[in-house]
Amino acid sequence: MTQRVDVVVVGGGQAGLAAGYHLRRQGQDFVVLDAQSTPGGAWQHTWDSLRLFSPAAYSSLPGRLMHPQEGETYPDAQHVVEYLADYEKRYELPVQHGVEVRSVHRDGPGLRVMTDCGEWQARAVVSATGSWSRPFLPALPGGDRFSGAQLHTAAYRRPQDFSGQRVVVVGGGNSGAQIAADLAYEAELTWVTQRPPRYLADDIDGRVLFDVATARRRALDEGRTDVGGVASLGDIVAVPPVRGARDAGLLRAAPMFVRLTQRGVEWADGTRAEADAIIWCTGFRPALSHLAPLGLRGTRGRIATDGTRAVAEPRLHLLGYGDWTGPASATLIGVGRPAREAAREIAALLSSGA
Known part of the structure; x- marks a missing residue:
């Protein structure tokens, strides 16, 4: 009917x-x-x-x-x-x-x-x-060889699920930073980002981001110069858990690796890190x-x-x-x-x- x-x-x-x-x-x-x-x-x-x-x-x-x-x-x-x-x-x-x-x-x-x-x-x-x-997972060499767990942001729930494990978190946005901060006290963390993390100033939150996004759209609609909007401020909002882990020195980001191995990940210079799990915070x-x-x-x-x-x-x-x-x-x-x-x-x- x-x-x-x-x-x-x-x-x-x-x-x-x-x-x-x-x-x-x-x-x-x-x-x-x-x-x-x-x-x-x-x-x-x-x-x-x-x-x-x-x-x-x-x-x-x-x-x-x-x-x-x-x-x-x-x-x-x-x-x-x-x-x-x-x-x-x-x-x-x-x-x-x-x-x-x-x-x-x-x-x-x-x-x-x-x-x-x-x-x-x-x-x-x-x-x-x-x-x-529709979580996005990038295709990297060796992805089918890795013997550990691979999951996306959408499937992550709590740090206790990875207690004592070696975990690689991939992603330099808000999800990557929040999940890395979540795991920093519970697991052996390796945080990997495409570029060095860019934190917004600690006093910036969603109120400012909305105003900036709106101002950018208004400027574009009126034919004025694009000043970059939210992306020009940084990639990561320093919410309290992220700020705490960062200030404690627990959020040190490594550059992006180039392939997965059976037991972990490998960088372009041949350096390797073993991992029990990889969490893809890749959008x-x-x-x-x-x-x-x-x-x-x-x-x-x-x-x-x-x-x-x-x-x-x-x-x-x-x-x-x-x-x-x-x-x-x-x-x-x-x-x-x-x-x-x-x-x-x-x-x-x-x-x-x-």
Whole structure:
């Protein structure tokens, strides 16, 4: 049986909920389809010690402030899960959990959304699936020879799982630094980065990063010089656990190795290090396979957009995948503005009868 609705939002994490909030304010008939069985999006699957980069009040979705977590300046992932569940309930958003969207197709004047629970006919679609389900693992020589454990950021949970082991953590971004700091007291750590770690000043957190990202986008839109945005400030936000491990001298980064061996890793000069496990903190790619039938993918796996709207398919909006779908749109505080603009554009499109 085909169900009909004006707008289908694919994904019920922070981006999908922000889209739902603004679609509701625009008076749209919509549904949010989420593959997760419970609210909370990807925050349900992070490592135990993960902390936000900003205080709660600066990590909020539109319309509802996140309350502070008792005893914590920077809330943990479980606090975010509880906030998202409360947000979904507070605004009575029509989220259907446990529904996997498999594909989106053009179908005359609308779009057909195929799921594992049936199909939907929609006049517009918002894709808000994020990237957590698509971890990126680089291909290095010897990768199939290493006899130890290899896992990605997405599978890491707690340092006690590696107590007393020799662990190589690969990655010089926030995830790499946080997981390296997590393991520094529990394991024999080797932290490996492509270039020397670049810490942001200790007083910089997500509030500043959002302002910088927004200012950069405004400058680009107005044709002014690109000053580099967040990337010009550094790669790693010095949240308290990272700052503590760094100041204790426990976060000394080695350059990137060139191959894996059966028992560890090897650098270009022949130096080797044995390892029981390698944790790849090497980022994610946008989860866009459900949009493949539309034939929109371009360079670097992205879909060309004007704001959040797909250039070649105006009935499709992409939300929360990074700066290319709105400044800081992959963050809690940053997704609200592009979600609002997407909802406005969708409302205008539907009211025009296009």
